[in-house]
Amino acid sequence: MVTAIAIARMSDLFAVVMLSGIYSLLSASLFLDLDAVDVAFTEASVGAGISTLLFLATLKLVPRYEKKSRYKPTLALGVVIATGALLIYGTLDMPHFGEADAPVHQHVAPRYLNDSMNEVGIPNVVTSVLASYRGYDTLGETLVVFTAGIGVLSLLMVSRRTKEKALQKVPADMQNQIILRVVAKMMLPLILIFALYVQFHGDYGPGGGFQAGVIFAAGIILYTMLFGLSLTQKVIKTEVVERLTAFGVLLYAGVGIACMLLGGNFLDYNVLRHDPVHGQHLGILLVELGVGITVAAVMVTLFFKFTWRTVKHKYNQ
Amino acid sequence: MNIIGLYNYWIVVVLMLIGFFIVIAHENLIKKLVGLSIFQTSVFFLYISMGKVAGATAPILDENYQLYSNPLPHVLILTAIVVGIATTAMGLALVVRIYEAYGSIEESDIQVQDNNDRLEDYLEAYGRKNDTHLFNQDKDE
Amino acid sequence: MTAHFPILQVIIPLLAAPLCLFIRIPRIVGIFAILVSATAFFISCSLLQEVVTGGTLSYQLGGWAAPWGIEYRIDKLNGYLLLLVSGISTIVLVAAQTSISKELPENRHTFFYTAYLLCLTGLLGILATADAFNLFVFLEISALSSYTLIAIGTDRRALTASYQYLVMGTIGATFIIIGVGLMYMMTGTLNMYDLAERLPAVYESKTVLSAFGFFIVGVCLKLALFPLHLWLPNAYAYAPSITTAFLAATSTKVAVYVLIRYIFSIFGIEFVDMSLPLGDIFLFLGLTGIFVASVAAIYQLNIKRLFAYSSVAQIGYIILGLAIETELGLTATLLHLFNHALMKAAIFLAIGAVVYRIGSAQLSHYAGLGKKMPWTMAAIVAGGLSLIGVPLTVGFVSKWYLVVALLDKGWWPVAVLVLISSLIAVIYVWRVVEWIYLTPPRIITDEIKEAPMSQLIPIWILVLANIYFGVDTRLTVGVSKLAAQSLFGVN
Incomplete structure (x- = not known):
């Protein structure tokens, strides 16, 4: 999160791109912590790898520094705050993090976990769903x-x-x-x-x-x-x-x-x-x-x- | 209790807002794309968080474990990551071309140039209209 | 074989797109694309017929039953739109070969057709699917390929337009997946009809309301509802003409379909009424959109930009029909979807033909073309009359139904405003007519000739369709009514 704020503040695009690579790696480790091994793998190779590479390749072609904006981003701030308010409002009724009896774990998904071994026959459930x-x-x-x-x-x-x-x-x-x-x-x-x-x-x-x-x-x-x-x-x-x-x-x-x-x-x-x-x-x-x-x-x-x-x-x- | 249970989602919301803010408030085309990818990554967190079951393990079936996290969000997010990188690549290619055509990647500079183009169109339309009036008068005389 | 039609509808252009890279010879790729699109059109005809007579079709992809696997489900609503999209696509492609030969460098032609077929695949996929996440995937296919189609031309402003569209479009798509994610969180399913069954249990929750909010905003960005339309005018104005004709006629229509599908089939109109004053919001935005965009259209110097603003205004009418929230209103919306696609495809193709001859979309360069290119110009005027809503054109039919629906609801002031807004359309169409017919040509060259047949024929097919469906309304009104009835019947 600190990385994200730093990205927002910096004007050296090279540093921004590097930080976003770090941000991706951090995300990947967080995904790992949340049991999403496949996602972590992909995020590490894509977010930290390919995407950083493409950004750097582009930076080679365009100026490195961002110009300071002349406008005050009041409108943007307003839109963002409104979005945030709607999201926070939405979270209020959410099932709590990690709860096993949330609706997502009750419907559809159990079949993948219970029957995929018989129906598809491979242990990695993510692959068989995918x-x-x-x-x-x-x-x-x-x-x-x-x-x-x-x-x-x-x-x-x-x-x-x-x-x-x-x-x-x-x-x-x-x-x-x-x-x-x-x-x-x-x-x-x-x-x-x-x-x-x-x-x-x-x-x-x-x-x-x-x-x-x-x-x-x-x-x-x-x-x-x-x-x-x-x-x-x-x-x-x-x-x-x-x-x-x-x-x-x-x-x-x-x-x-x-x-x-x-x-x-x-x-x-x-x-x-x-x-x-x-x-x-x-x-x-x-x-x-x-x-x-x-x-x-x-x-x-x-x-x-x-x-x-x-x-x-x-x-x- | 309530707040602790939702803590993870609130972090997601904050990340989402930072990304979204970068996209709409910044004028540098590359920075916008970085913001866009942060915005998208935060949505990935939203999905993966909801798939987590406390005390569970990764959804690769093994006889030693009984409880697994939900695999479906993982699958969806794999797809979404791919969509994200595709969009980023496309955006960067456009940025390269825009820089070649305009010599800048700041939105305001580009806008000024586009407005000039449009002004020229305007002058051309009305300037020429007057010409034709003159032309007609010539003919009448 | 016919049992596989729902999937073949999407799979045929999907397979054809990568095949283009193997063919590589632009001329053959062009013909191949026409054949593919025509096949898709025939499939959609047969599908619509089957749906109207036999009822909803369902197809399980991978053989997995619905909430576990992905389902395709064709009913009257998307059958009707599949027909529209594949039909327009075929007609536009017929004119493509000549048009892009002038507007694009030769070595990009193959990529153009590939991107075009990908875009078609994406749009058809959005229409056919019954899975909320699958919809997002196909939305992105159509979006990424439209960015390509817009930026592929030689005008540098197309690049910025495409970038702007990319940023706005991605924000829209991300909002849509936030919405889908929140819905999934509360119900555990992604299948649309399974969602429809499970959502009522959690109607009261704040999460579902916020999911609905995100979803609607995301889709409105995609369909360019005022004030989220900012990406549209530039994208349409500076893209190659064929792209403009195709996207203007289909892509926003498909986004409107998504909106209708979610409001009526998934959330249900009761939920919408209960939770948000969506009708009032749409009414307000629709009307403001109509007036602001129509007035903006009057001041445009680029004829493509002029009609792009008029598209934003027409989206206003379409949304207005939704705002009424009655069966009649929905019928008017569906009719206008179809009719507006016919008008705009005809107009933009005709403009494409002019660009082919004179290489410009500046209104001032059109002076005196009425004599040089009579058939093309007549097509633009016919399209314009249809936009205004003159009797005997399709525009009249849909405006008539809209006004009747408004009066039926008792909203006569709105009906009056709709009629006044038509007068603004008269002004911008008149400006075009004035340049074409009443201004003497300033550069007198004999080089400017009537458009070639390969362009005139598709243009006039569309113009005649404009007139035919303006007189014989059995098909359009019939199917729209059936679709509207079924949507209200569900709830």
């Missing part, structure tokens, strides 16, 4: 990521010619940091293996396609930071990554269609195999893979696009 009971929401979520990818792609386009010219002029940033480069080379396989572990272990422990995708992307981003865009692009073609963003969504929705063709409802994994629980396993595995592919591909695309802008600006200067 990928099966409410699998359609997760398809939507993957589509949101894809949409953001399309948005950034269309906004931050850099033509191939500029790329080629720019590359000749701008060298990689960290050519001389030998220790970093060696360490990174050693880390990279570990990061990628860890990503795969998170991807396929999501059924038993915290993790799943989304977190794995982010970690996988982080590995590639680390590589790019140290070895430069040109080298990375030799290994990973932009066009391929762009198509992969679409492929993940197609894989997810394709599983749904396959279920329909086999006589079930959309995303009804039971029909994928003779034994419903096996079918669920297969379905969840595939859709999590779809999520992972799209997320990793979109995150890498986002990073590439922001970095290309930086390179382009340097070149233009």
